[in-house]
Amino acid sequence: MIFNKKGKLGDQVTISIYLFLMFVIAGGIAIGAYIFYGDEYDFRPIEAEILNYNIRQCIFSNEIDWNKGEEFFSRCGLDKETIEGSNIIQINIDNKEVHASNKGKVEECRFTGAKKNINYPKCAIKEFEFEGKKYEVVTGSFQTARRIND
C-alpha cells in the first residue's frame, strides 16, 4: 500500500516546475537579446537622405548637362559603381525624368506599404523649385553591411 503518494512526489514535481520556468525565462531573455542586438543598425534611411542632400547641393551649385549621363556623377562627385550597386536615384525636372540609376527599383520607393517593410529599399523624396523649374529628387538605398572573412 502506498500512502501519501502526493506528498512524496512533491519535491520532484517542484524542482521540475522550477527548472522548466527557468528554461522558459532564459529562453525568452536569450531570444529577446538576439532580436534586439542581432538586427543590424538600419542605416539606409540616413544614407538615402544624405544622397538626396548631396544631389540637391550639386544641382544648386553646378550646371549639369542632363543629356550626358556620365556628367551627373562627375559633377556631383558621386561614385557611379557604388550608386549602381547599392543606391537608387531618379531626378525629374518639370515631371520629366532626366536621370535614373536603378530605375527598376524607383517604384519601390513610392509604394506606401513599403515604408514599414524592411525588405524594401529606404528612400527620400524631395521636391523643390530652382530657376523656375520644378525638381523632384528620389534617392534610396538597398545596401546592407557585408560581413567578410578576413
Added chain:
Amino acid sequence: MNKKGEGDFGSFLHENVIYLVLLAMFAFLIFFTINGFSNGAAVWEDYYAKELTKVIDLSHPGDEIAIDVHKATEIAKKNRVKSFSSIFNFDNLKNEVCVKLKEGRKTCYFFSKDVDVVDRDLKLGVPGNVLNFKISEAGK
C-alpha cells in the same frame, strides 16, 4: 532567546539550497549572455562602418576628420586583434570602409561620395583613442 527565527531561516536555506544555487547560476548565465551580445564585435563593427560612411558621405575634399574610436579599440583589444592599425580600413578603389574588431572577420560598407580617404592615423590616449583622416579628391 529567540532561536526559533534563526532556526527557521537556517532550515529554509538548507531546504532550498539547490534552488538558490540554480538561481545564481541562471542569473550569471543570463548576465554573461546579454553582456556578450552588447559587447559583441559584430554589433560595433556594423555601427562604426556605417557611422564612418556617414561622415565620408557628408565630407568635402580638404576636410580633416577626427573621430573618437575608444570603444572600438577596447573591443578589438578584448578580442585580441593583432594590430590597432588593422581595425579601420578604407579602400579608395572600391569606395569601401571596413572595420575589424575580431580576428578573421570584418564588416564593410560602401560610401557613395567619390573621394579618397588619406593620411589615416590612429592616435592613442588623447585622452581617448582617436582616428584621424583627411578627405581628398578621388585620384582613381
